[in-house]
Amino acid sequence: MNPSESNVPLAGQIAWNADGLVPAVVQDAVSKEVLMLAYMNEESLRLSLESGQTWFWSRSRNELWNKGATSGHTQQIVSLHYDCDGDTLLVKVRQNGPACHTGAYSCFYREGSVSGDALSSQVGDPQQAQPEDRFSPL
């Protein structure tokens, strides 16, 4: 059988962690920016694939979380991949508005750098963070 034609239950392919969760990297399918990382349980994975929008498990609130349900900043799923050992998801989305609760386009708006021998960080203004910023090398 051509392996590209195999069709097996997705949830059974995932190496859920001890809490029944898997980290999901969310990437903008258009700009290719990495927007955020959140966690899915099996129910949120099922809801995501059924609805075509991202659902996560909030570890702080201990509840299912439909991204953007309150803010309107939803994520339409374009594709979903899982990695070689099945313990991480990659979800490519069409992002409506900012992905970060701070108002930043991406949650990764703060850059760490090496200053002399010390580990340091450059704290950016999330309101000013634009997709183009993320493409700049150090």
Added chain:
Amino acid sequence: MNPSESNVPLAGQIAWNADGLVPAVVQDAVSKEVLMLAYMNEESLRLSLESGQTWFWSRSRNELWNKGATSGHTQQIVSLHYDCDGDTLLVKVRQNGPACHTGAYSCFYREGSVSGDALSSQVGDPQQAQPEDRFSPL
């Protein structure tokens, strides 16, 4: 003070998990492909920033791991960002050779899809996975 000028220890900005680790998303700085996710502890973060190459903490082997030290498929760090709540890193790299131990360019070569009402997966051949494949929408 302009927040973009602040300079604070990076390790202290990270919300290390109960095991002293933080997930690190590794992205190709050129193609923007997400290559893999691995975990860093404080020592591997320090080694990464000091050497300019990625170091991780292997959860299966319980040891520090210099990515590519054996295979030659090293990752030169271009930039390092951390997210809004400090519990995830985004490391942009120049990838030498394939990132995945299977020989695939990216560890995310397997695609999940909805087949009827069932969650299913399409198992691709990692040897055939090329960067261009990852850019195709469903």
